[in-house]
Amino acid sequence: MTTLPRAPRTDLPVLPLLTPQGPHGSRSKLTCRFRCGDACDQPLPNTTDHGHVRDEVAKAVARRSVLQGAAVGGGALVLAGLTSAPAAAAPGAGAGAGVARAAVAADLGRTAFRPVPPNRRDALVSPDGFRSDVVVRWGDPVEKGAPRFDVRRQTVEAAARQFGYNCDYVGVLPLRGRKNRALLVVNHEYTDPNLMFPADLYDEDTQKEIEILNHGMSVLEIVRGRTPGSWLRADHTRARHNRRISARTAFTVTGPAAGDPRLRTSADPTGRRVMGTLNNCAGGTTPWGTVLSGEENFNQYFDASGDLDPRYADSYKRIGVTGAGRGWSTVDPRFDLTTEPHEPFRFGWVVEIDPSDPKSTPRKHSMLGRFKHEGANVALAKDGRAVAYMGDDERGDYLYKFVSRDKVRPGNSAAARRHNMTLLTRGTLYVARLTGDGTEDGRHDGTGEWIRLTSDTTSYVDGMSVADVLIDTRLAADKVAPTRMDRPEDVEPNPVNGKVYVALTNNSNRGSDAMPVDEANPVGSSMTRPSLGAPLERKSGNRNGYVLELTPARGDHATTTFTWDLMLVCGDPAAQETYFAGYDKAQVSPISCPDNVAFDSEGNLWISTDGNALGSNDGIFRVPTSGAERGRVQQFVTVPRGAEACGPLLADGDRSLFVAVQHPGEIDGATFEAPASTWPHTDDFPRPSVAVVYKHA
Template sequence: MTIAPAPEGRAPLPLLSTGARHGSRSYMTCFFRCGNACDHPEPNPTEHGHIQDQVAKAVQRRAVLKGAAATSGALLVGSVLGTAAPAAAASGAPAGRPGGGASSGHLGRAAFSPVQPNKRDAVTTAAGFDHSVVIRWGDPVVPGAPAFDVHNQSAQAAMKQFGYNCDYVGVLPIEGDPKRALLVVNHEYTDENLMFPASRYSADEIKSIAMFNHGLSVVAIRRGLVPGSWYQESKLDATPYNRRIHIRTRFVLDGPAAGDDRLKTSSDPTGKSVLGTLNNCAGGTTPWGTVLSGEENFNQYFDKSGALDPRYTAQYARYGITGTGTKGWKDVDFRFDLTQEPHEPHRFGWIVEVDPFEPDSAPVKHTMLGRFKHEGANVAIADSGQVVAYMGDDERGDYIYKFVSKNKVAKGSSRAARTKNKKLLSQGTLYVAKFTGDGSEDNVYDGTGEWIPLCSDTESFVEGMSVADVLIFTRLAADKVGPTKMDRPEDVEVNPVNGKVYAALTNNSSRGSQSLPVDEANPVASSMVRSKLGAPLTSASGNRNGYVLEITPDDHAGTTFGWDLMLVCGDPAAAETYFGGFDKSKVSPISCPDNVAFDDDGNLWVSTDGNVLGSNDGIFRVPVAGPNRGQVLQFVTMPRGAEACGPLIADDSRSLFFAVQHPGEIDGATFENQASTWPHTDDFPRPSVVVAYRQR
């Protein structure tokens, strides 16, 4: 890939290349978010992890059957993709609990006509629904924050303002104050080309300001007049909870690996204290009222000024740490120089826990949950009372994990119960998933699976590795026990109604290669894609559209489960697609699932990242049970260049919160030549949190 010469002070702009390696994602997004991870070989070199039970026969048979099934709906696909949908496909409320009709504002029960695929520079909700921006990049978060001025940014201002590229969205009620809540949001990464005027800032100023635009924000929000609507609390001194967590915020490392020599640095000889959190992607809210946040593509932040420490050659390679990071942060903070601080990257890649109700408390990095490219973590309570956290490692060919706590959850919301529960993620057992296909003639991608233990807080189950080895280098430990390589496992969440686990497997352009052959859990080696709206479907190698995996645990704390691919995403006209058995002529096309959420009827909501079917990304509602199981209907689309993050169904299912991330991140765009101005309050884009709700 070629890099254009950069104006003074600006990061180099990645130029668009030909082909569809990254789907609809721009090279800018790939460059700034993950350091072009897909341009490099998969960091998992192992040869295990493929379901071989009659795979070739099963995949071939099902492709033929689904191709025949798609034929009856092929004539309707043009209208589903381009103009008004046919009446039978246009609306429908899933079979759920009685009552709560269309006028109630309950998003899970409302009938709506799906939003048609489009390339608008706008958030577009289904007819009858509205949306509003809750908070934007640069808006004040804590008292004393200056008004945002894109021509006068500073690190001091950024640490008090809402950060860039919001991702995870959590909303926590404030006890005793039903009109207000706390909004907790991650800030995943920065795009310096869109954020900064070319000649206004020096290179070091840009790096310093960008550093403080990472992290998390805690913001008080207030109900609006329209049921389901919310807005930011304008009086910043009216709440003690508002907080910006940034690159200089002190975190505590806890769990069995805390204090290990490989977590010690010149600035922290204890190995138990870390400044900042990086590339925070998805997350989850715990039953005890804290927020979990996943550190994902942390590898790209580390550079080198000389040789790399030879002790960590294999470990660095498995985590994609090359010493050629794209951020240049070592120029303004020596700890991001691998030559000087070879242990610093070991202090990132963890699950972070933040208590938004204790703004003076130090956030925690939980070593017991393992170190990898965490998309997030979501917690369920098993019948035994133990806490179970499900996690995905967002890399081509990596794994799905879970953690089961040693102790049981304390009931109630007292301070003593919360204090006890905040220690639950420090002791327990970490597992990795192995999937087995049934290879039967049922014409469904399904099978069984097992959770393979890696270690407890006191014992390693991986030969030749200590507990600390397993937790600090979890990928290497998992490689030794033969789990299943998956197609970028991202958000993994438990449906609170049916107790099943749903995982977004976003895509894998390498699936079907020699290193990543197809198997029953990852069956697509060639996908149908579109270059633009109205263009004909064409074939592209690999799994370009992704899946939604449904896991049926025998017990959340147990070690066995059943599974099926509920959604094989893509265009309904494509032979490989599958929508839970629902009529393919009556669904919205969906590509690249990223995050999942649930309303209180148990309907699945899916947000997408990298749609290769020619449309902007969006959010979709999908019933998981009853006659409408698998009926994918698009509820909202994003602005140009943006990804849909979050999402979160809240407020008795009347509110859909989501983050609009990287609007305008389209190849060739710069601050002076923007591809989007959403939310259209300025002449440049501002990533923001949005809430959608029924119109009055």
């Protein structure tokens, strides 16, 4: 079922390389427009003057450093390395500088490799001895009856059954009773009509209809390839679990906000049945075998034919709803805010799907709050309750967690599954406040607490009901003074050491009067590189991001206190402000803009990046979290030109690394007729795809 790639084109037009300009960093204007609705060009949605790490000495020291032109000294960050579980093995120990050993294990957590150097190639580049295969591309058939993809004959009916655009989260789940098969679950975050459609071939309304159906999620069966670690797409005509979920699929709303008047529309007077899911970003696989997906930049999809409802002015403003949408209201009236002011309240949730049951109705969980969810990842508390960690991907917004009221019931019986499918409907929602202990100790670390916002029966925010807190979670959190963070994206618990890792992508406003530096967000100016090989240039703000490490008290995810440290201050190792958990900076790969994280069975951290501000393509990196090589960042993959590295996911005994290649060729000036990339080189235009990387030597 795999299509052999064509040779890469050599006649592509020369387009400008991504250049950090203003708040967009290295993202193209196309990506900013279609992915997040130019969020960085909008006023800061969080205008509170609280929310900084509570240590005035630390703020003063960090501010002085910024004014002197270097945010953090490279040798000054000595972070605490508390371990609540046995240390993970150090990959490649004794191999020396990452050179592959003569005999290598198959799993990617232990295998040594020579890091991939920064590059601008239009290819998915992996280390020597490894291979990558494309598993599924935009437009490939998913459901039975789906036609073969033809970019010049796209139809609404076909799009409803084909693999959607711009894949992001990747989950792989076992298929019960089928040892050599699995279920691949993928999000489809957004669409870019400039790259999807040949000019003047489709009418405007048809394009919009096709775009609507290219959002959502895909579930498809995959089969093992001949080489360990490789996977292929199964024949869709015989794969009974294959399914497309789109912006036209019916969802049930669960939890205390279900049925609230703000969720009721003319099409759904109950407020309990929503059509579709939009701008799905990261996600997570639950212990009970379902997949969670976060609705992120949903605010950008709503138009206004007239005035906005003044009752919701504060709510709209805090979440970024302006009425400047995509024009979808011409084909679907629910996207007109003037006539349907409640429709935005039906998005911004964590959704849950059951891949094992293609006839099941997916759900939106109001108990997990409404904001720009990057995703949700579930760990088990010591007493068996489910704990979901979440990030709100916006400059200056917050970290959240949810603790279920009930415990997970083990086993795969029908009764256990029914019970576990209710766990995210009752419990308590929290937001994080971090406290620094000062930088005189040479560390960026401290303590933290989870502040209650609401349970399913009781609100802990003055003047707000349970439904108020869940529908306007940002406004509720503002009232309890949590810590404003630098775009908290993926938040995932490490199953080996019990700690929680947070990807903080960047914040061009950090260091400004509106958002001063603090101990947890110490970089107010950072080094970037306008193009590969160019000299480093200092820019205002935190351009390269951090990785934050949280250690729950007593090793229990249900506790309300934790300690924290900055494990990574990302950027070029030559820049003074960077820090890699104390590891020798001369021995690490440059890394910029961490987005998603994953773990292998050794406890190593795998990081994908989005918006590399150092001139190179984005990629995926492996980082040990303990032992002598803690902090040793090694680049394992780079993705093609203009693309973002999504996923990542280690599967099949760590023999397979799945990566979603999102928006290849999305570079300013690129069009369908003049592409900046043709990856995966099966066509004369780019196709967002999921690939798998594995050992092949």
